[in-house]
Amino acid sequence: MTEMASDLPAAVRDLMNKPHYVEQTEFPIEIGYVYSMCAAVQDGNPLYWDPAVARELTGGQITPPAMLSVWFKRHHWAPGAIGDRRPMQLYFDIKDMLGLPEGIVASNEATFGEPVRIGDVLTISQYCRSISELRDARLGRGRYCVMEIETVNQRGEWCGTDTYNFLIYIKGGR
Amino acid sequence: MSAVRSLIFAEVEEGQALSPLVHPVTATTVVLGAIASRDWRPMHHDKDFAINRNGTKDIFINTPTNAAWFQRFVTDWTGPKGRLGKMKFKMKIPVFPGDTMTLSGRVVRKSVDDTGCCWIDLDLAVSVGGKVNTECQARFALPADAGDNPWERHGDRWKP
Known part of the structure; x- marks a missing residue:
């Protein structure tokens, strides 16, 4: 989807399809969180518990693909950290620039590439892929907006993409 | 060759239902998942x-834990060669401690892409x-036969 509304301010148009807020994971990927998640959902998949099976099938220990978004969550506290850092800042920037203060996730899809391995250092980039014309929705007047978070590993290999379809809107703007 | 068995593509049929998984949810279930997903x-x-x-x-189960439950549910059935390619989902009602949740699923489509996956x-x-x-709609790769392994697909040979 590459829709770009004709009435977007130049500053917003300039943000489209370019990487923003490029950042690395705060720590190398580690097995402890994998064990915790497998314990939480009682996942006995030997890929995560048996290093010999992992070595044979995937060339070494990997993390469950569905954990991809986990690796970019900030520490709850860190020395010198001030205020909340929001996970999808580009979304908030675009809402502010378009004067549309409310937003909901209409749908979310994740696509998984190269498995994330123990010890990997991942990098994410945020993209805005499309913004629709203004339209009236049940919640108010607004635009549909597609954002992606793309993840690559330290070798530049694509590990996955999270795609969010947001409705950003102003209440009662009909 | 691993002694761990995995389902192969020919063993699956469109319309096939997976055996449901029933799990009583507790506050521990919710909190464990939240901590594990940071x-x-x-x-x-x-x-x-x-x-x-x-x-x-x-309190209620968060999104990454929901995804992990779906992943576990499918790979319990496929075995470790089942490789997740894509997942799309919609949380309509939260799942709370005290709920008994049932995971269910059905194969809606089988296909082979231009790389043979x-x-x-x-x-x-x-x-x-x-x-x-x-x-949730999910897409998994399965081995074509006992010698195949979707995890060996990289770059242009992996098109989820």
């Missing part, structure tokens, strides 16, 4: 916050008391 938001561990600020009846598309759901709380 989700420190209070509605996943603080009942007072969940009730008074979120307006829900209790064998795919199954599944419709999955988490339900409580017969009502669907979360809907």
